[in-house]
Amino acid sequence: MSLAPVSLAPLAWGPWVGAAPAPKPPGTPPPGPTSATASSGQEGGSVVLRVRRQSDAVDLVIEGTGAGPELVQSGGSNGWQGQLTIAAANGLRLGPQRLSLPEAGLQLVTLSGGGRRYQIEVQPTSGLRLNRPVVSADGQNLILTFPAVPQASLQTLRPNLNQPGAIPQATYAPPLQPRAVAPPLGDMAVGTMVLRNTSYVDVRGPRVTMTLRNAPARDALMSLAQLAGYGFVFVGADQGTTGASAAALPGGAVSTAATTAQSAGPALGRSVTLAFVKEPFSRAFNAVLLASGLSAKLEGNLLIVGPSVASKGFGSRLSKVYRLNQVGPEAAADYLANLGASVTKTNTIATSVTQGVSQSTAVSGGANASTTQSTRQTVVESYGASSGPLLGLAATTDNRLRTITLVGDSSLVMVAEQYLRQLDLRQRQVALSVRILDVSLDNNSNLANSFAFRSGNSFILSQDGALTAVFGSVAPPTPPTASNATPAANPGLAYPNNQLVDQITALVTSSNTKVLASPTLILSENPEPIPSGASIGSAGSSSSSSSSSSGGTTTTGGGSTGGTIGRPFANEAFVTVGEQVITSYQTVTSTSAPPVCTPVFSNAGLTFGARISNIDDNGFVTFALSPEISAAVGVPQTVTNCGAIRIINRRRLDTGNLRVRDGQTLILTGVISDETVSTVRKWPVLGDIPFIGQFFRGTTNVRSNNELVIMVTPKIINDEVGGVYGYGFAPASNDGRRFMGQMPN
Secondary structure (H helix, E strand, C coil), rough: EEECCCCCCCCCCEEECCCCCCCCCCCCCCCCCCCCCCCCCCCCEEEEEEEECCCCCEEEEEECCCCEEEEEEEEEECEEEEECCCCCCCCCCCCCCCEEEEHHHEEEEEEEEEEEEEEEEEEECCCCCCCEEEEEEEECCCECCCCECCCEEECCCCCCCCCCCCCCEEEECCCCCCCCCCCCCCCCCCCCCCCCCCCCCCCCCCCCEEEEEEEEEHHHHHHHHHHHEEEEEEEECCCCCCCEEEEEEEHHEEEECCCCCCHHHHHHCEEEEEEEEEEEEEHHHHHHHHHHHHHEEECEEEEEEEECCCCCCCCCCCCEEEEECCCCCCHHHHHHHCCCCCCEEEEEEEEEEECCCCCCCCCCCCCEEEEEEEEEEEEEECCCCCCCCCCEEEEEEEECCCCEEECCCCHHHHHHHHHHHCCCCCEEEEEEEEEEEEEEEEEEEEEEEEEEECCCCCEEEEEEEEEEECCCCEEECCCCCCCCCEECCCCCCHHHCCCEEEEEEEEEEEEEEEEEEEEEEEEEECCECCCCCCCCCCCCCCCCCCEECCCCEEEEECCCCCCCCCCCCCCEEEEEEEEEEEEEEEECCCCCCCCCEEEEEEEEEEEEEEEEEEEECCCCCEEEEEEEEEEEEEEEEEECCCCEEEEEEECCCCCCEEECCCCCCCCEEEEHHHHHHEEEEEEECCCHCCCCHHHHHEEEEEEEEEEEEEEEEEEECCCCCCCCCCCCCCCCCCCHHHHHHCCCC
């Protein structure tokens, strides 16, 4: 059939469920149904096959067909075939493609050809029938829409208060990976700098023909400098030099070297062996520097050579002070020191010396006087790597102003400044929106029958399955009443004679309670310790136990003894909401005074801790949580000589590191408490008779199901355009808005 261009509205494409991988080299064996093949000479065009999965259809989109495509269809038992002809010659962008989507009923989809003619073949999954597609075009792409098997789901049970529900499951299970596959890669923020080779000296001169064997490097370099007409100065080592010898060179320059025999070797550099034949002067001079281990710099027409001449010269030096915003000055200085900068710091060393014997360690009857002398010594230390792009740069820090000062050649200062710009980045912040639900599902049932019957002085009472019978006008005394006590009257005398009184009680109670808390915590990924920060327990306090010979300290009762996440670090947060109740007493006993009771308080309510480990460049947040819900249960218990305490029922969840994408919600559950209590009261024998026995017994069933559900949604705050947390806050109540000045009074 032939298709004329069809004018369609722009298509809103959904996620692509299939695409061919990169082409393989020619000669690769034909792959399986889920791979893609390539043919040489056909790549580089714009024709490509895309697949989009819908709820009840599959769209095969051939991109790059242009206007006026012609399609001839044919079908049979092997599937569907199409011969496509386009107006202008083109090529396959990815080469011949082979795709598979068996869950939609398409076992194999292929696209091949080149130029103006292409072949499309579709094979259905075994056992399924493939209908002809609906063909459409938009002037750029050809769309083939095949009916597909709907993605059905099964639900075996219907959730209720007594039975858990089933999660819908897809009927199609995706195939397993053919081999182990590494986790997906992400993007990284990369800062690139092009650094000049500081060991290379840009000099000019005639081509060099020279042969030397084990010659001093200083003499070889001096000869090369004379050959090109440069002045030459050799600067020896800073230490171990007791004298200097000078050699006159053209232009009035001199060469200095150490005269001490022991230090002359290292100062002059290693001996060199070389053979140059018409070698360019710059390559020859720098080759001798490389072989000797020396360095050089050019000042005008003067070559300065020595073991370390990066910080020596006649030119001016640059000094800059940088006030850092995010990174600490100590960390920045250590980073620059690793790149070769010389960092100078002032350290104070305190020394304490104790003479004599202290009282606790003195021998009985001996002297126990001791004297302690303390001294403080201030030293200036310099450190830095022996190699790196920042050799010759000096740096120092000031923690009060968070500054770092750089002194050196202007080019070195500019390079170090680029490093500092990449280090002083703003750390990301994330808002953790947390919803904590305490779901309580109760299902209680009570079925009981009570009746009473009197015949003369005989009385029978069945109350909720408990039998009480009295024969006679009086009832015997109830133990532990004394035997001479006056018997009670028969309670049946208050009922009419020869009459049955019956009462049936049936009660079913179901409850569904949700306690919701939704705190929002804003945290950064900064793991630095907080000054004076301390870990806070989940109850807000901790208890201890100790004892001594003079008195004992004991802990009675139970309370929370500490949480896993507090606030000793900047990337942690802790929230406590609830009521402080006494859960134990610390008693201090003494032989001469009454015991002293110190109450220990615990929180009955919600405690929540969070720690942010990392916020990466790909929008993933790694964090850990420690939620806990506690409540006081039962009646208060009394501790002798102290007071009443409460018992805390606690449900708690400590997670490991979790990685969640920005804006996605993680649901944590599984902290379940399921309790079933069944109580039966019945007459002997009669209560076990089928059907009739229900009139002679009482049954009570109590079922309680409690579950803790935590939903966490991390949202990375965009600091460049202003975060939405804390800006434009609108209170929920009118009184709050009036207080904030957002409503007139």
